[in-house]
Amino acid sequence: MDPSQCLFCGIVTGKIPAKKVYEDEHALAFLDINPRNPGHTLVIPKKHFETILDMGEKDAGKLFESVRKVAAVVMSGTSSQGISIGQSNGQVAGQVVRHVHFHVIPRFANEGPVGLEGALPSKKIDDESMDKIAQAIKTAHAPHSHKEPEQEAKKPDKRHKEDIDFNF
Ligand code: AMP
Numbered sequence: 001m002d003p004s005q006c007l008f009c010g011i012v013t014g015k016i017p018a019k020k021v022y023e024d025e026h027a028l029a030f031l032d033i034n035p036r037n038p039g040h041t042l043v044i045p046k047k048h049f050e051t052i053l054d055m056g057e058k059d060a061g062k063l064f065e066s067v068r069k070v071a072a073v074v075m076s077g078t079s080s081q082g083i084s085i086g087q088s089n090g091q092v093a094g095q096v097v098r099h100v101h102f103h104v105i106p107r108f109a110n111e112g113p114v115g116l117e118g119a120l121p122s123k124k125i126d127d128e129s130m131d132k133i134a135q136a137i138k139t140a141h142a143p144h145s146h147k148e149p150e151q152e153a154k155k156p157d158k159r160h161k162e163d164i165d166f167n168f
């Protein structure tokens, strides 16, 4: 995606208005226009990346440090009792804006302890399948572009994946 067409790049450059709450060298945080709770904040890298898989280790590490700082000030600024952090990669995961963002959502005692289960209920998966899934993940190579060329050249290891149906 061309960053000049990106909504969140527009917020970084100031072309699109936002209620900014935090900024450092690499990251910007502003209120979500459709807040799930008062104080719902989005933390984004100032550089355009579509998903976290497009980020290198350094950029990803710095971003998460900013997320941690924002979580602390959001919690303190809203006097919330907890914080949920959400982050989606890809359309199938529900990512709408194609610029990496972390949702930092203050959570309050009166709303009840709804966690990940509320959004994505747990599934029953038999032990043998769980072993195969674990093996597929353990033996996978990260396929994305920021990896060193020699790593990128390696084909992902599909030995254990072919016999797994992920539609549980
Ligand atoms: P996601 O579904 O994870 O891609 O989340 C995108 C989020 O961006 C949604 O929660 C939107 O409410 C939020 N959003 C979209 N446009 C803006 C905007 N101009 N300023 C602030 N938040 C926005």
Ligand code: ZN
Binding pocket: 003, 006, 007, 008, 009, 010, 047, 048, 049, 098, 099
């Ligand atoms: Zn962007």
